[in-house]
Amino acid sequence: MTPIKTAFIALVLATVAFQSGSGYKVETRYPVPGNGGFDYVTIDSAARRLYLSHGTQVDVIDPDNGKLIGTIADTPGVHGIALAPEFKHGFTSNGRENKVSMFDPTTLQLINKIEVGKGPDGIYYDPGTKRVFTNNHGSHDISAIDAKSGQVVGTVKVEGDGESAVVADGLVYVNLEDKDEVAVFDPKSLEVKKHFPIGVAKTPTGLAYDAKTKRLFIGCRNEPKMVVMDATSGHVIGNFPIGRGVDYAAFDPEANLVFFSCSEGVLSIFREKSADQYEDAGAVKTQAGARTMAFDPKTRKVFLSTAEYIESPPATPGGRPQRSIKPDSFVVLVVSK
DSSP: OOHHHHHHHHHHHHHHHHHTTTOOEEEEEEEOOOOSOEEEEEEETTTTEEEEEETTEEEEEOTTTOOEEEEEOOOTTEEEEEEEGGGTEEEEEETTTTEEEEEOTTTOOEEEEEEOSSSEEEEEEETTTTEEEEEETTTTEEEEEETTTOOEEEEEOOOSOEEEEEEETTEEEEEETTTTEEEEEOTTTOOEEEEEEOOSOEEEEEEEEETTTTEEEEEEEETTEEEEEETTTOOEEEEEEOOSSEEEEEEETTTTEEEEEETTTEEEEEEEEETTEEEEOOOEEOOTTOOEEEEOTTTOOEEEEEOOEEEEOOSSTTOOOEEEEOTTOOEEEEEEO
């Protein structure tokens, strides 16, 4: 065998071993009935419920067996789901009607609809202030809702389109997709404290956080990258290539793994060796369109939603082919070790 061939084989074997470093793989798929678009996935790890945005409703399934528990109806253009367990309240961001549905997580019945800013997208809960926040793309701000009463208590004037957010150390960090920066605000006073430019990449969507090292992990779509940022100073530590079409990120503090779900059909995974050192743990092949996910801290599994697409000829000569979701193809992928 020639030295060149020997070196090539060694490289291939090293690459295969490297790509399987995390140990994660697609374990199973849960088919979910119904049609329509999809977006965020939220898990209630304690109650063993997985919430799936699905067109004009939210499907709720058991994450351990995929069985459908029920649906939350009448959520036009739903993007995300947030939970405030101490009040037994859940919330959905309904992008097409500029409202948030407050529901009972036990019965899945609507309690009230709340008027918020225009085009609510990402939604999340801060246990410290007992408030729910919606990132409003149409009005370029963030609405703050009292999780107990369901009343809007104020607005955060970020002047940008918020995507993913993390609540940490009494502050909220939120990606501004159109400004290529991370905004930091006080969830109590609703005052914007800092703007951290990302610089090395654009269009930030997914965001995760390590409380121990105080590092933000930012998934950017333009020149797809993971950007590691010091949450205190905003200093960029480094950046690494990821899959195309990232939309969500998660962090496992036990294994020190960072996950990025990407619509090209990969789950990019990185290992945090120290606050300033990272290595690619290998991407997991998922399915095209699987751009959002939920990480379950109990089982350490990752759940991703997606569907199959059908391409039709352009409506006009020279136009783009039209894409539609294949009926009854909505599915949840379960990725585990």
